[in-house]
Amino acid sequence: MVNFRDSSVVIIESGRTLIRAGIGLQDLLKAPSVEIQARVGLRRNPGDGANGASSLKLGESSDNLRPSASSGRPSTLPFQPSLLAKVHDYLVGSQLDEALEADQDIIVSWPFADGDIRDWTQAEALWKYVLFHTLQLKRTQNESPVMLSMPAGLFRDSSERICQIFFERFNVAGFGLLDRPMAQLYAAGQLNGVVVDIGHEITDITPIYDGFIMQNARSSTPLGIRDCQVYLANLLRSNQSVMTAASPPDKPSDPDVIQKFLDDLVKYVWMEGLVRVPSDGQTIEIPEDEGLTDIAAVLVAGKEKAVIETGMKKKLTAKASAAEQARAREIEALDLVTVEFRGHSVTLGKERHRFCEPLFDPTLLNGLPVERADPYEWRILPLQEAVAFSVRQTDVTQRQYIWQGLFVNGDLTNHVKGIGAALQSRLAPFILSTPDQATEVQPRSIRVLTVPEYFAEYREKGDGFAAFLGTSIVAKIAFNESHGKSFVSKTDYNEKGPHAVLEMSVALL
Numbered sequence: 001m002v003n004f005r006d007s008s009v010v011i012i013e014s015g016r017t018l019i020r021a022g023i024g025l026q027d028l029l030k031a032p033s034v035e036i037q038a039r040v041g042l043r044r045n046p047g048d049g050a051n052g053a054s055s056l057k058l059g060e061s062s063d064n065l066r067p068s069a070s071s072g073r074p075s076t077l078p079f080q081p082s083l084l085a086k087v088h089d090y091l092v093g094s095q096l097d098e099a100l101e102a103d104q105d106i107i108v109s110w111p112f113a114d115g116d117i118r119d120w121t122q123a124e125a126l127w128k129y130v131l132f133h134t135l136q137l138k139r140t141q142n143e144s145p146v147m148l149s150m151p152a153g154l155f156r157d158s159s160e161r162i163c164q165i166f167f168e169r170f171n172v173a174g175f176g177l178l179d180r181p182m183a184q185l186y187a188a189g190q191l192n193g194v195v196v197d198i199g200h201e202i203t204d205i206t207p208i209y210d211g212f213i214m215q216n217a218r219s220s221t222p223l224g225i226r227d228c229q230v231y232l233a234n235l236l237r238s239n240q241s242v243m244t245a246a247s248p249p250d251k252p253s254d255p256d257v258i259q260k261f262l263d264d265l266v267k268y269v270w271m272e273g274l275v276r277v278p279s280d281g282q283t284i285e286i287p288e289d290e291g292l293t294d295i296a297a298v299l300v301a302g303k304e305k306a307v308i309e310t311g312m313k314k315k316l317t318a319k320a321s322a323a324e325q326a327r328a329r330e331i332e333a334l335d336l337v338t339v340e341f342r343g344h345s346v347t348l349g350k351e352r353h354r355f356c357e358p359l360f361d362p363t364l365l366n367g368l369p370v371e372r373a374d375p376y377e378w379r380i381l382p383l384q385e386a387v388a389f390s391v392r393q394t395d396v397t398q399r400q401y402i403w404q405g406l407f408v409n410g411d412l413t414n415h416v417k418g419i420g421a422a423l424q425s426r427l428a429p430f431i432l433s434t435p436d437q438a439t440e441v442q443p444r445s446i447r448v449l450t451v452p453e454y455f456a457e458y459r460e461k462g463d464g465f466a467a468f469l470g471t472s473i474v475a476k477i478a479f480n481e482s483h484g485k486s487f488v489s490k491t492d493y494n495e496k497g498p499h500a501v502l503e504m505s506v507a508l509l
Contacts, residue, residue, distance in 0.1 A: 002174060002489045004479045010137070010146045010172075011475055012130060013468045014038065015180065016113050017200045018411065021130045021469045023144065029472045031457040031465060034134045038113075040122045040137055041091040041099060041106040072123055075113035076201060076371045089448060090125035092136065115151045115204070115220070116242030124165055131170055145174030145487065147475035152179040152206055152213055160498035167493045176478050176487035177501055181206035184409055187463075188449040191406020192398075194391055196383070196423065198412045200360070201226045203383060205390045209398045210407075217393035221356070221386040222372060225412050227358045228270070230368050233262040235351050236325060243331075245344035265341055266355075269348065270415055274337055275355045277418040281426040310344075356412075356419060359383045360426055384423060388430035400443040403431060407449040407466070414464035420448040 006025040013020040013032070017039075082089075091099050091106065099106050111122035131137050137144055146166055154162075159177055166172045181195040181204070191211040197204040201224040207214040223281050236242045246261040247253040253261070269275060282359035338347045358364050362380040383390065391402055406427070408420040424446050431443045451466055458465055478486035485504070492500045 002491075004145050004174065005143075006476070006480075008144045008173075009475050010131070010135060010144045011472050012127065012146060012148045013180070013183070013471055014112055014126075014148065014150050015199070015467065016115060016151065016202065017077070017110065019126060019130060020465070021135060022468070022472075023135050025472060025476050028456050028468060029458075029476070032468050033462060034085075034130060036093040036126075036130070036134070038126060039077075039092075039096065039108055039110045040125050041096040041108050042080070042085055042089060043091075043099075044105040044107055050376050058074075075110065077110040077113040078107075079109045079111070079113065079118050080107045080108070081119050085121060087121055087125045087128060092125055093130040095309060112151070115202075116154060117140050118163075121162065124169060127165070128170065139171050142171045143173050143477075145176070146170075146172045147176040147471050147487070148479065149178045149180045149183040149471040151204070153215070156355060156502060157311050159501050163488060163493070163501035164498040167488075167490070174479065174489050175493075175501070176475065176504065178471055178474055180467050181208060181213060182211070183468075183474065184466040185405065185407060185449075186470035186473050187451050187455075187466035188407050189452060190405045190407075190449060192401040193407050193449060194402050195388060196387060196406070196408045196410075198408065198410035198419070199224045201410075203386070203410075205387055205453050206355055207390055207394050207398075207402050209394065209402055212346075214398075219386060219390045219393075221381055221383065223359050223362060223380065223383060225270075227362070227365055227370055228355050228412075229263060229266045230370050231358045231364055232266045232269075232352065232355045233259070234368055234389060235354060236262055236266065239348065239351065241347040245341070245346050245437075256343050261342070265346065267292060268341060269339065269352055270412075272339070272357055273415050274339070274348070275352050275416045277356045277416060277422040278353060279418070279422050281469075356416065356422070359419075360422070375496070382426075384426035384430070388427060389424065397441050400441060403443040403445070404447045405449050406446050407463070409463040409466045411464045414462035420450070420463075424448050427437070 007023050008023070010023050011021060011025075011032070015038065017037060019034075019036050019038045021034040022030055022032045024030065066210060082317050096106070100108075109119065109122055110160075111118045111126070117123050131140065133147075146165070150162070162177060163175055166175045181197065184195050184197065185191070185193050185208050191208070195204075195206045195208065195209055197206070201222065202220050203223050204220045205218065207217040207509070242262070242265065243258075246258045246265075335353075336347055337352075338345055340346075360382050362382060387406075391399055394402060406420065406424055408423055413419055427446055430447060451463050453459055455469060458469055475484075481487075487504060488500045496503070
């Protein structure tokens with residue numbers, strides 16, 4: 001039996017665009033200590049340290065390259081393979097960030113963006129950086145086992161090669177591989193459900209029954225955070241406060257500068273938690289003006305902050321008159337918020353809560369500059385239709401259990417609340433709701449899952465860390481298991497080679 005100290009266990013979550021990692025397992029599982037973008041950089045000029053790395057030409061092939069998984073969806077994030085580049089040639093994490101900030105000529109690639117591994121050398125560079133630079137492990141004295149979660153649907157030979165890299169290149173003491181959607185569902189304490197993972201430009205949908213991914217029902221839709229950002233940036237062009245900051249009347253900005261300002265402002269707004277998502281049927285329209293306050297005049301005068309503060313103070317004052325209290329209630333109903341952004345005070349109204357609308361109605365993106373990896377001849381399904389379609393691909397006897405675990409997560413859910421409930425309300429028409437038509441196997445309701453509150457370090461972080469939490473839970477069980485059947489030990493690897501990873505039974509946990 002192999003014994004590992006909880007303090008030595010390494011957790012790595014590899015997503016399409018982010019990698020999170022941490023070392024050590026406690027009774028109350030810790031949040032990740034490392035978070036980097038899943039991208040690498042290569043200096044274009046060989047004299048800058050790329051060792052003469054040459055780009056792969058069309059039609060050439062390499063053992064380090066492979067097509068993305070057939071079940072995945074192509075990404076528009078850049079990818080530039082290189083035949084001659086070595087692991088140490090690539091810039092990762094803070095090294096890459098600093099090079100880009102210094103305007104160095106860097107070729108950026110995202111090796112995991114398609115849901116599989118586009119380039120093995122780039123993938124190894126990312127994992128090596130996490131293990132030996134950020135977590136500061138020593139290869140020659142590596143006593144740490146690693147539990148790695150990856151997007152679902154990897155090729156079998158991809159799993160074997162990952163196992164080989166971790167044992168032969170990183171010298172890990174043990175290795176476990178877990179499908180990311182399973183990790184996410186484990187974090188919610190369930191074995192049945194449908195995991196909706198909202199990413200940068202792709203949302204992955206994975207039905208799971210009795211602890212097993214329904215591979216034939218997995219799907220993805222080309223909608224994500226990128227689409228929401230493009231949509232809200234376009235809406236903000238109608239906000240006078242925003243446009244004045246983006247292009248001051250006395251010093252007008254060119255269109256590219258304005259667009260960059262809007263894009264960055266939108267990202268700031270949603271990441272600061274200033275967006276909420278109304279459920280289906282709720283409205284986010286500003287109430288009709290009843291004559292109490294001329295909001296347009298307030299914005300033009302630049303007195304919105306003072307009006308908000310004055311109105312709220314008066315509301316809290318017991319001696320406030322009925323008229324003053326009515327004015328304060330109206331200001332509050334308008335839901336104005338003022339943010340300091342790049343030296344400007346910018347006031348936003350309820351339009352910011354429309355941020356997630358394209359997820360549920362992609363036609364709102366018509367005419368907007370949204371790049372797609374593939375030309376779409378067919379209609380892009382709204383998120384609710386895509387989820388319903390995936391669940392309908394499962395057996396009819398399984399659906400009632402799957403619908404009891406709607407789990408919406410991804411980086412967006414760390415900052416924007418209410419997406420799960422909004423999707424739940426929009427999914428209601430897709431299940432049977434008439435009691436006199438119900439049978440024993442037909443679903444009657446949909447239940448939204450969240451990460452349990454007893455995970456103290458995750459309580460305020462949102463459900464976007466579910467994959468890391470679930471991977472930690474599996475690691476704590478697997479690496480303390482007496483039979484060692486849920487991970488590959490060094491002995492297993494020496495006896496069976498990379499194929500040993502295919503004999504793991506993590507799904508049975």
